[in-house]
Every structure is written in structure tokens, then in C-alpha cells.
Amino acid sequence: MSRFTELSCMFSHMKKHIEVDGDGRSAMLRALACTAGFAMVLTGCSGTGDAGSSETDTGSSAASTTSSGDSSDVVALAEAFAATLDDDQIAELNQDYTFENAAAWSNFPQALLTGGGPGGGTARVGLATSTLSDEQWTALEELLAGVTGAEENEGFDEIMQHLEADDYLADNGGGDDYGRGNFYIAFLGEPTDDGTWELQFGGHHLALANTYTDGELAGATPSFRGIEPMDEVEVGGDTVMPEQQERTAFAELLGSFDDNQLAAAELPESYGDILLGPGTDWAFPQEQEGIAASELSDDQKDLLIAAIDRYVGDIDADNAERILAQYEDELDDTHIAYAGDATMESTGAYVRIDGPSVWIEFSMQGGIVLDGAHPHAVWRDKNNDYGGLSS
């Protein structure tokens, strides 16, 4: 952890210098760092080479902080990815910018949505990753890295671990419906700095939904993260534990509560899942429940912010900083509520962060492919889900 932190800091400092320079040399440096970073990411995450040690991952993730998350860069990366595709793939990739398409995400594997059941839900739209060549995968990962955070086990690294986790499920009883080939990438509307479009990526237990309007990130939610296996596993030499930090952050927050605070935060009901999963859009509870953050000590508030940052930090650093600052401003009016086991270890454990804007839920539930509890979690924004698109 400490080594990773140092590296991370080093690279983020480097990034600041580069940005200050603002000349041709900086662009070249940035490109160089990016390229080096991606080379390492790929060797680290492909699961084929010996080079994929966690230290290599650390370096690569940190290096990718040089992606800015600026809309113009995102559009360029999106276009670069599209340029690697053939016409049939392009036709799948480009989808209409509609609420129906935007809302077509799920925690289920795609096969469960298309499995032939009567009215079996609407499947994800977009291009299946099973069609991608190595070169196309590389371009996709560059695009994803460009819109995500660079911290270990978060952001881009988290998504890469999700893909590995699903490969693990495929190999351990899940079968063909699981694995990295069952994810979908879609551009809802044409990537542009002059208008609105959404970058959508998702699959089993994962949904990324970045909406860009006139060159700004207008919304980074709904952002779904669930995971199975929850317990740390090794896949191709990589350590896969993408949601342990989230669980730990909630456990530390609730663990800091005294008995009165716990009593105030505890919900009377029981939760088997999150409330606002796929399809339950713009349906935020009218009343906040639990304890207001204004009742917390400064240290406890820091733990709350850290827990929120586990989700907001999944997006690129600049936008994450901006959004987190807004959530911090609204912190005193933000409520924390939980049910079940406050250590967030066992089935039935549930925690919710409900602010004027932020909405985060985390729910531990029974194993599906594997034994043992696994989490579902969603980060939503009460104003900016889908960039504000509601119909």
C-alpha cells in the first residue's frame, strides 16, 4: 500500500507539472507516459504473462493518471477506438441517445436478460466485447482509462479486475454466460464536444455511464459495482479484489459510530438488495433515513468522505475532485443509514449514503455462482443520473 501510494503521488505530481507546462513537450510527455502506462496495464491485466505482478499493475495504474478525463480527450479516445472497428461493429457501437438505451443496464449477465424468458428484460445495447480483437481491446482500454480514476483497485484498475473476476466465475462454475467477452460498449449519440452523448460500458455486476454535454462531464451515474468473487482471488497472477476497499470504507465508517449513533443510523427494515437497482430510475426516497452527517465528528466525516470517494474516485481525477467537493459541501445534510451486520461482512448487511445529491447503496447478499456473500452497490446522483435525462 505504501509503495503504491508513493508511486501514485509521484505520478500525480508529474501530471501537475505537465499540465502547468502546457506546451508541445508536455503533450509528448503525456503521450509517452500514457503509452508506457498502457503497455504495462495490458501485460498486467491480460492474465497471460508472468509480468502481471501486482507491482506492475501499480505502476501502470498510476501512470494512467496522465489521462485528463477532459471531454476533448475522451472524444478523441472514443474516435480512436471506433477507428479500429469494422462497419458491422460500428453499427453495434453507435446507438441512439435515448433514455431507454441509457437505462438499459443491469447487474445481471447479458445472457440472463436475453435468456428466452417471457419478456426477459431489455438487454444491454451496444457492441459485445466478444467481437473485439487484441488491438480493439487495447483501444477500448485506453478509452476506459481516459474516463476513470487511476488509483489501485479503483477506477480503471477496478474495471480490469471486474473483467478478471468474471473470467474467474466462467472458470469456476459460471460457464459461458460469464467472462470478459460478455461486456458491452455503446456510444449513445455521437461522441462530440458540442452536444450530448453517453459513454456506456457494462456487463455482469458493472455499469459505467458517463454523459457528456458540450464538452463537460454532465453525469457519471448510475454507476453500478457488484462483485463475485468478493473474497480476494488470484487470476493469472493478478490479485482480484475490486470491491474490498468499498466494504472496508463502510465498515470503518460504521465502526467509528458510538452506540447512540449506531442506533440513530440503523434502519428498521431488512434489505436483501439495493433499492435503486437497474430500472428503478429517478425513484429516490422522499424522506432521508438514518443519522445526519452533522451529528458526526470531523474524523467520522472524513471516513464518510472516504467512503463516498470509493465511488466518485472511480471516474477521472479532475471530475472526481469537482463532484466530491460538491458532495462535501452538502455533507451536513447527508444521511447514513444501515441494516444488518455493521461490519458489512454477511448477507443482509446494507448501508446507504443519502445526501441532497449523492446516493450510494451497498448491499451484501447470498452467493450466486460461488458460496459466500457478495455485494451489489450503486452510486447515483439525484440531479445528474444519465446527465439529467429522465424520459
Added chain:
Amino acid sequence: MREKIFRAALAVLAAGAAALLAPAPASAHVVPSTTIELDVHDDHVTAQLTLPATDLTTASGIAVPEGALEGATATAIETYIEDHFAVTTAGEAWQVEVHDAATARTEQWGTGEFPAVTATATLTPPSGVSPRAFSLAYDAIIHQVVTADIFVILRSDVLDDGSSSAATAEVSAAGSTTSNSETGQPAGATSARNLGTITLDTRTGTVAPLDVDLDADEGGAHGFAGMFRHGMSHIAEGTDHQLFLLTLLLPAPLLAAGRHWGAVSPTARAAWRITGITVAFTIGHSVTLALGTLGLPVPRQPVEAWIAVSILTAAVHAVRPLFPGREALVAGGFGLVHGMAFSMTLSALELSGTELALNLLGFNLGIEVMQLLVVLVVLPPLVVLARTRAYTALRVLAATLTAVAATGWLLDRVGVPNPVGLAADTLGAASPWIAVALWTWAVTALVAARVRRPGEVARGDQAALPST
């Protein structure tokens, strides 16, 4: 509600429809859910309940053993469910009795086997209240485990002839309308269809009752399109309305000669007369349909009886001219009566404003379109056959049968049930065959005439064929 719909679909599969559907992924798993499977009988409903044991314990505090339930535990579970189960019609409570609680290991599509509790509920409406439309307020488990889903499924219906599950129940829950027509019908089972899902309204934290109406219109919704279809089926299935119009049209191709029907009238004149009768009937019933829907009181029994009288009158007129040349006037007058009957369908929905206007327009247009189709199907062979010797026999036979049916209905509708009235109700099923027979006969007659006197039939307007 994508996931909800998806899981609802899974529950339907669990109800027994799985066999016909594409194979599920071997590894598919979902959360065990409560299912309520309804068997609708003449005067009551039974509900087969399946509750996931873990959730039941969480919500009720009642420990569910692995093996058989002891009497006291079974009673506690039955009481718990009764406390969370209310059925009402227009605010009037049904009797809800839960019995036969037992443990089971069960499997819903993709869940794997899980421990469950099953029980049967007998739901009995108050005396005189139909068991086919009710509000189902059920919050066992979900009052505590707020993320639970409760799938309500129609397993069997005493009125379902098994031919289809086309009639889709109208279901609304939590402020939204969810309707789902389920066509999977495993051999030997009645159609199971999803009536809706009881879920938490996340905005308010409340659980709304599920409104079930087993006889709601196809499409599950009212509105213009639904009512248009409803209007069409109202005529298609409303034997009495069809019969009145067709019987009135029976002598339309003929000219009255004193107290008898005489020569064939020129086709153009017959066409005008047919159009006039049809339009007058349309105007008449449109007026009272609108008035009745808007609130004009409609006495059901007298209206039904007057419809029978209208058919009887038309039948007598078809044999002996009662009001030659004034058919349109009569059609318009009796149209007023038929329109009152139409309006009862709409006023039962208690609509208002734009919704009312759209429904009224849709329903009326549906009626007109279907009526026009019936006229277009039946009139051409009649016009042709009017030029044959046999037409008199056909006209008199049809009119007599109609008169018998109308008399049966009239007696029935003034309170004298009789087998003729009952038999007449089933006439509608034969109407497509009657149309086919008429066309076949007419075409045969045309061909025969052409063979005998080529050229004359082709001139059309001349009374080429011998007539009575």
C-alpha cells in the same frame, strides 16, 4: 423496472411455464421470491402461496424448521400471513382464510433449491360480489424485507376455456401499470399468466395493493386503441346488434308491393337504401351512446328488452312490409335503443374529461368499423341472391329464425328464462359459417345464371334473374 419485469418473468416460469421457453442459462440464479398463484372459481378464489423460508423468518421472527411444521408453528405462520393479507372490492373486505402451512424445498427458475413455506389461502368475496375483480393488499415479508418482490400469477380460471390467454388482465401496482400476457401453456395445464408484482414504492416507502381485473380488455388499458378494439368486438360478439341490422337489410334489395315484398329494386336504389339504413342506425346509436356515457341514466333491463323488440320488429318487416320506405327512420329510432346498451359498457368505467372523450370516440369508431365490415360481407351475396327464386324462402326462413331468437331474448329479458333465449346467445359463433354459405350460394347462382343467359347478368341493373 427492467429487473423487476425480468424477475416477474422468472416467477412465471416457476409457475410451470418453463417447458415451452428457450433453455435458461445453466448458471442463472435469482433471488427466491414469494409467489401467489391464483385459482379463480365461480364464487371464490384460492391462492397457493410460496414464501422463501429465510425471508419469512427475518420478517416474522418465526423460526422455520427443516422438516415438517409443528401445529403451533403452522398456526403462527397462517396467522402471520392472514395479518398481512387483505382482499377488497370497492372497499368491501373479502374473507381471507390461510390454511395448510407446510415446509417445502422448492426451486424457481435459476435459484437452485431453497427452503420455502407453502400455504393455501381461501379468498371469499362478500355475497353478491364477483370474485373476478379485486384489490389485493399483501405485504407479508415485504413489510420488513423491503427489497422483496411478490409475484402474483393467475394459475387457473374457471371461465378460461383454455383456448387462449388473450384476455389480458389489467394490473396496476405502485402507481404504474404492468401488464403481461403470458402465452406459455404447458400440456395439461391451464394458462398461467402474470398478473403483476407487488413491490415497494421506493419514493414513499409504501407497498401499494395490486388491482386485479380478470375481465379487463385486451391490451390491458383503456384509451382510444383499446376501446376501438373493444367496440369492434362488441359488435362482432354482440349477436343481437348484428341481427337487428342484418334483418332490417334483408328486404332492402326488394320493392314493397302492398302487403308483400315484390320485385327486385334497381341495384343503385338498393345500395342507397342500404346506406341510408346503416347511416341512420349509426346516428341513432351514436347519439345515445354519447348521452348515456355522459351520464344519462340507462335502465338496463328495459333497454335489453327493447333491443329484442327491435329485432322482432325487423324480422316481421322482413316477411311482410310494415314500414316500407321508412326503414331508415325505424333504424334510427331503434338505433337510439342500441346506443343506450353500448353506453353501459363505457359508463361502467367511470371516466371523465379527455379520457372519456377518447374512449368514447374509440369505442364508437370501433363499433362503426365492425358494423361496416359486417354489412360489406353480408350484403353483396344478399343483393345477388335477391334475384333468384330461392330468395323468398331464404328471406322468410332467416326472418322466422330471427323472430324466434328475438322472442326468446325478449322473454328472457323480461324475466322469463327459456332455452330459446339461451340458444340464441350462441348464434354469434355460427355467423362466419352463415357468411361463407351465403357467398358460396351467391357465387354459384351467378355462375349458373351466366351459363344460362350470358350477357344479361353482366348488365347488372336489369332484373335479369327471375324473382318473386
